[in-house]
Amino acid sequence: MGVADLADYPWDAVAPYAARARSHPDGIVDLSIGSPVDATPAVVADALRAAADAHAYPQTVGTPALRAAIAAWFERRRGVPGLTPAHVLPTVGSKELVALLPLLLGLGPGDIVVHPRAAYPTYEVGARLVDATPLASDDPAEWPEGTRLVWVNSPGNPDGRVLDAAALRRAAARARQLGAVLASDECYAELGWDAPWDSEPVPSALDPRVTDGDVGGILSVYSLSKQSNLAGYRAAFLAGDPAIVARLLTARKHLGLMLPAPVQSAMVAALEDDAHVAAQKELYRRRREVLRPAVEAAGFRIDGSEAGLYLWATEGRDGWESLGRLADLGILAGPGHFYGTHHPEHIRLSLTATDDGIFRAAERLRAASADGS
Numbered sequence: 001m002g003v004a005d006l007a008d009y010p011w012d013a014v015a016p017y018a019a020r021a022r023s024h025p026d027g028i029v030d031l032s033i034g035s036p037v038d039a040t041p042a043v044v045a046d047a048l049r050a051a052a053d054a055h056a057y058p059q060t061v062g063t064p065a066l067r068a069a070i071a072a073w074f075e076r077r078r079g080v081p082g083l084t085p086a087h088v089l090p091t092v093g094s095k096e097l098v099a100l101l102p103l104l105l106g107l108g109p110g111d112i113v114v115h116p117r118a119a120y121p122t123y124e125v126g127a128r129l130v131d132a133t134p135l136a137s138d139d140p141a142e143w144p145e146g147t148r149l150v151w152v153n154s155p156g157n158p159d160g161r162v163l164d165a166a167a168l169r170r171a172a173a174r175a176r177q178l179g180a181v182l183a184s185d186e187c188y189a190e191l192g193w194d195a196p197w198d199s200e201p202v203p204s205a206l207d208p209r210v211t212d213g214d215v216g217g218i219l220s221v222y223s224l225s226k227q228s229n230l231a232g233y234r235a236a237f238l239a240g241d242p243a244i245v246a247r248l249l250t251a252r253k254h255l256g257l258m259l260p261a262p263v264q265s266a267m268v269a270a271l272e273d274d275a276h277v278a279a280q281k282e283l284y285r286r287r288r289e290v291l292r293p294a295v296e297a298a299g300f301r302i303d304g305s306e307a308g309l310y311l312w313a314t315e316g317r318d319g320w321e322s323l324g325r326l327a328d329l330g331i332l333a334g335p336g337h338f339y340g341t342h343h344p345e346h347i348r349l350s351l352t353a354t355d356d357g358i359f360r361a362a363e364r365l366r367a368a369s370a371d372g373s
Contacts, residue, residue: 010121010338011032011033011334011338014032014323014332014334014335017323017324017327017332018030018032018327018332020324020327020328021326021327021329021330021331021332022330024328024329024330025330026330026360026364027330028330028331028332029330029331029332029353029357029358029360029361029364030332030353030357031291031331031332031333031349031350031351031352031353031357031361032332032333032334032348032350033334033350033352034157034226034309034310034350034351034352035231035352036225036226036229036231036352037352037353037354037357038229038280038283039229040228040229040230040232040233041228041229041270041273041276043269043270043273043276044228044230044233044266044269044270044273044276045266046269047265047266047268047269047270048233048262048263048265048266050265051261051262051264051265051266052262054260054261054262056261057258058258058259058260058261058264059258060249060252060253060256060257060258060259061085061089061249062088062089062090062237062259062264063261063264063265063268064085065264065265065268066090066264066265066267066268067085067088067090068085069267069268069271069272070083070088070090070237070239070271071083071084071085071087071088071239072271072272073271073272074088074204074206074220074239076274077190077201077274078186078189078201078204078206078207078220079201079203079204079207079208080204080206080207080208080220080239081208082213083206083239084242086242086245086246087215087239087240087241087242087245088237088238088239088245089237089238089239089245089248089249089252090235090236090237090259090264090267091221091236091237091238091257091259092234092236092257092258092259093223093225093234093235093236094185094187094221094222094223094225094236095122096257097221097236097238098120098122098123098126098151098185098221099122099125099126099129100126100129100257101126101149101183101248102126102127102129102130102132102148102149103126103129103130104247104248104251104252105148105149105181105244105247105248107127107130107132107148107149108130108131108132109130109131109132110132110133110146111130111132111133111146111147111148111149112132112133112134112135112143112144112146112147112148112149113126113127113132113133113134113135113147113148113149113150113151114134114135114136114137114143114147114149114150114151114180115127115134115135115136115150115151115153116136116137116138116151116152116153116156116340117136117137117138117340117342117343118156118158118159118161118304118312118336118339118340118342118343118346119136119151119153119339119340120153120157120158120185120339121338121339121340123151123153127149132148132149135147136340136341136342140170140171140173140174140175141174143174143175143178143180145178147175147178147180148178148179148180148181149180149181149183150171150174150175150178150180150181150182150183151183151184151185152168152171152182152183152184152185152205153184153185153186154168154184154185154186154189154202154203155186155188155189155191155192155197155202155306155307155308156304156308157185157187157188157308157309157310158310158312158334158336158339158346158348159303159304159305159310159312159339159343159346160188160304160305160306160307160308160310160311160312161304161306162192162197162202162306162307163203164203165203165207165209165210168184168203168204168205168207168210169209169210171205172205172210172211172217172218175217175218176216176217180217181217181218181219181241181244182205182217182218182219183218183219183221184204184205184206184218184219184220184221185221186202186204186205186220186221186222187221187222187223187225187226187236188202188226188307188308188309189201189202189204189222189307190202190226190227190277190281191226191227191281191284191307191308191309192306192307193285193288193305193306193307194305194306194307197306197307202307204220205218205219205220205240206218206220206239206240215240215241216241216243217241217244218240218241219238219239219240219241219244219245220238220239220240221236221237221238222236222237222238222239223235223236224236224267224270224271226309227277227280227281228270228276228277228280229280230266230267230270233263233266233267234259234263235259235263235266235267235270237267283355284309284351286355287351287353287355287358288311288351290358290359290362291311291349291351291358291361291362292305292311293362294361294362294363294365294366295311295313295349295365297365297366297369298315298365298366298368298369299315299369300313300314300315300322300347301313301314301315301316303346309350309351309352310348310349310350310351311348311349311351312336312346312347312348313346313347313348313349314336314343314345314346314347315345316345317345318344318345319335319336319337319343319344319345319346319347320335320337322335322345322347323335323347326347329361329364329365329368330360330364331361331364331365333347333348333349334347334348334349334350335347335348336348
């Protein structure tokens with residue numbers, strides 16, 4: 001299978017619902033994609049400008065300052081000590097890594113790539129790109145022989161589910177038993193809402209409680225798109241088993257997958273400044289506190305959603321029908337159908353709208369619940 005054989009991009013199917021939502025007299029509130037709307041922090045933008053004289057090719061491996069900042073961030077924010085520059089690698093956003101990891105690891109026909117049941121679709125895309133077999137499963141006991149790569153996602157997109165250290169430990173143990181790489185997508189880890197994640201960090205797959213200090217066979221994938229509003233910068237990184245990192249580095253050198261030098265400087269500034277992350281989290285907290293009760297008042301049940309940027313909701317009917325109902329209120333959501341075959345009655349609502357947009361969506365949902373529509 002090649003890139004040309006991939007199915008149409010799924011979000012194209014949402015276009016008619018977007019048109020319905022735009023026809024609302026008071027305009028559309030787009031809660032579908034999850035693209036940040038708040039300003040890039042000044043400390044980051046200033047660092048980008050200061051590094052604008054980037055006349056030489058950047059290093060695929062990343063600058064020494066960036067690799068040191070990533071390792072220090074893992075220790076300070078994620079409770080993962082002892083990482084060195086050999087354990088980390090910057091990537092051009094996290095999506096390209098998710099899509100390309102099966103290829104970069106040398107997977108192919110006959111290999112199995114496990115991913116969550118409620119899953120970001122790019123996990124499956126990466127498997128199909130190399131003719132591997134994708135398997136949706138959250139239970140390590142179900143993972144069969146022939147599994148070469150296991151994706152876990154905590155906090156989950158779309159469902160906001162968090163895997164505690166014990167669950168990650170079980171996943172890591174089974175992956176090692178199978179000789180598979182465990183890749184943990186942790187891009188929403190700074191956005192914990194419900195207890196205990198409102199007061200303690202979301203665990204990383206590299207946490208010593210998971211690894212006993214041995215990160216062999218394990219990768220953590222992270223992005224600054226959400227916590228630092230850097231989606232347009234394509235600023236991300238991975239960390240973990242240095243032997244796997246070295247293999248990925250060699251392949252990425254051949255493919256020219258290098259992060260622009262000014263972006264690398266901006267990432268250092270972002271990783272070293274915790275204040276803007278706390279401020280951004282507070283913005284999302286306030287928006288969630290406005291939107292969630294309005295969604296529930298409109299007849300939806302919220303599942304999971306204990307962390308991350310989304311509300312994973314169902315009203316007990318097909319997600320496309322729910323999408324249509326919301327579109328008639330001028331609200332655009334994402335259908336659960338995009339995230340696997342196991343949640344056809346769910347929708348995903350993003351917190352990445354302005355304060356005014358979230359307020360308008362909540363007002364429309366409350367009004368609809370009052371008149372029974």
